[in-house]
Amino acid sequence: MSPTRVLVLNSGSSSVKYQLLDMSDGSRLAVGLVERIGEETSRLKHTPQGGEAREWSGAVPDHEAALKAVAAELAKDGRGLDSPDLAAIGHRVVHGGKHFTEPTVIDDAVLAEIERLIPVAPLHNPANLTGIRTAQALRPDLPQVAVFDTAFHTTMPESAARYAIDVETADAHRIRRYGFHGTSHAYVSRATAKLLGKAPEDVNVIVLHLGNGASASAVRGGRCVDTSMGLTPLEGLVMGTRSGDMDPAVIFHLMRVGGMSADEIDTLLNNRSGLIGLCGDNDMREIRRRIDEGDERARLAFDIYIHRLKKYIGAYCAVLGRVDAVAFTAGVGENSAPVREAAVAGLEGLGLAVDGELNAVRGDEARLISPAGARVAVAVVPTDEEMEIATQTYALVGKDGMGSEGD
Numbered sequence: 001m002s003p004t005r006v007l008v009l010n011s012g013s014s015s016v017k018y019q020l021l022d023m024s025d026g027s028r029l030a031v032g033l034v035e036r037i038g039e040e041t042s043r044l045k046h047t048p049q050g051g052e053a054r055e056w057s058g059a060v061p062d063h064e065a066a067l068k069a070v071a072a073e074l075a076k077d078g079r080g081l082d083s084p085d086l087a088a089i090g091h092r093v094v095h096g097g098k099h100f101t102e103p104t105v106i107d108d109a110v111l112a113e114i115e116r117l118i119p120v121a122p123l124h125n126p127a128n129l130t131g132i133r134t135a136q137a138l139r140p141d142l143p144q145v146a147v148f149d150t151a152f153h154t155t156m157p158e159s160a161a162r163y164a165i166d167v168e169t170a171d172a173h174r175i176r177r178y179g180f181h182g183t184s185h186a187y188v189s190r191a192t193a194k195l196l197g198k199a200p201e202d203v204n205v206i207v208l209h210l211g212n213g214a215s216a217s218a219v220r221g222g223r224c225v226d227t228s229m230g231l232t233p234l235e236g237l238v239m240g241t242r243s244g245d246m247d248p249a250v251i252f253h254l255m256r257v258g259g260m261s262a263d264e265i266d267t268l269l270n271n272r273s274g275l276i277g278l279c280g281d282n283d284m285r286e287i288r289r290r291i292d293e294g295d296e297r298a299r300l301a302f303d304i305y306i307h308r309l310k311k312y313i314g315a316y317c318a319v320l321g322r323v324d325a326v327a328f329t330a331g332v333g334e335n336s337a338p339v340r341e342a343a344v345a346g347l348e349g350l351g352l353a354v355d356g357e358l359n360a361v362r363g364d365e366a367r368l369i370s371p372a373g374a375r376v377a378v379a380v381v382p383t384d385e386e387m388e389i390a391t392q393t394y395a396l397v398g399k400d401g402m403g404s405e406g407d
């Protein structure tokens with residue numbers, strides 16, 4: 001029998017999320033996370049299917065060590081990386097530039113292109129590369145597939161993808177809007193159509209992916225027509241630690257008047273801005289707790305976050321012309337009822353409203369939170385980037401895929 005298992009690695013700047021899936025029935029054999037990589041105490045949590053979660057804290061200095069720790073945990077379940085049941089390893093790769101529009105089997109040329117894109121995804125692509133190289137070293141015989149965050153957004157029209165700067169300069173440096181979180185936007189827009197009982201081709205959806213990184217997208221009939229992140233994952237919404245949109249002249253001002261270097265400003269805008277820069281916390285749970293205690297800084301940070309979100313909802317209503325659904329997803333979108341309520345408050349004129357009781361319901365299933373009969377459906381639609389990466393990986397190299405590829 002051909003192997004049917006796929007290991008998915010989602011390497012972030014300081015974390016690795018992973019899942020081992022059996023594609024014959026979609027079951028999750030293991031789910032886990034290594035976080036705070038490179039800090040004094042990193043943490044690993046590994047949950048085998050049907051078993052107790054195992055957790056430990058200790059030093060995990062880099063992504064190579066993280067992946068070796070993941071391999072060791074899987075081996076304890078008798079499902080190590082040496083298992084003959086493994087069909088492929090699927091990797092989330094954040095920046096694929098304009099080149100990669102589809103999931104791609106990784107070879108040296110693909111690795112070189114991911115490396116070339118490091119300057120436009122400095123927090124993400126290096127971690128993705130280490131994950132790939134470590135996995136290759138552990139299983140050189142196994143196909144490794146890259147699934148790109150940018151791929152879903154390659155359908156954006158030029159009017160949305162181009163910045164209004166000198167065309168020759170932009171083209172010489174490949175400056176354009178690429179967009180990210182595409183695997184999530186693709187999965188959630190399809191799942192939203194399913195929730196409405198319609199085909200993806202028949203619905204227009206605004207997807208709000210609100211995690212630590214956050215982005216919005218406008219999806220018309222299953223194709224992305226605009227998204228809030230740009231050349232890098234810094235543009236757009238207010239995020240956990242990133243500023244999102246601002247006047248680009250802030251950068252010149254900080255250089256000329258503030259005496260800061262380009263690298264210092266990069267770190268400021270990517271790591272010390274957004275919610276953490278505004279109030280010292282980037283976790284929405286903590287911000288809500290502080291607001292409940294009357295903390296003014298936390299309140300202002302929340303209000304700025306919501307104001308930006310509203311602007312994007314309004315903009316994408318205009319981009320799409322007709323909106324069938326707005327879907328909230330990722331850590332904040334799936335869990336924070338106050339964020340969903342505030343984001344939609346006052347938008348009745350656009351056909352948007354949230355039912356208080358439905359919004360308060362917690363759960364893992366996709367669900368509607370708009371009042372019955374609302375013109376636009378508002379929904380909570382849990383994302384599943386790992387399953388989507390596994391599905392795309394298996395389609396490419398699984399039993400049917402690999403055979404027909406070479407034909």
Ligand SMILES: Nc1ncnc2c1ncn2[C@@H]1O[C@H](COP(=O)(O)OP(=O)(O)O)[C@@H](O)[C@H]1O
Nearest residue numbers: 210211212213282283284285330331332335336
């Ligand atoms: N119960 C909750 N209520 C509000 N916010 C939450 C909750 N659980 C998680 N979050 C938010 O979700 C964020 C993480 O989202 P996630 O999608 O996992 O992000 P990433 O993939 O970027 O690490 C946390 O930083 C926190 O702000």
Ligand SMILES: CC(=O)OP(=O)(O)O
Nearest residue numbers: 180181211212213233
């Ligand atoms: C592209 C991006 O912002 O990813 P993440 O949310 O995982 O940081």
Ligand SMILES: [Mg+2]
Nearest residue numbers: 211212213330
């Ligand atoms: Mg994420």
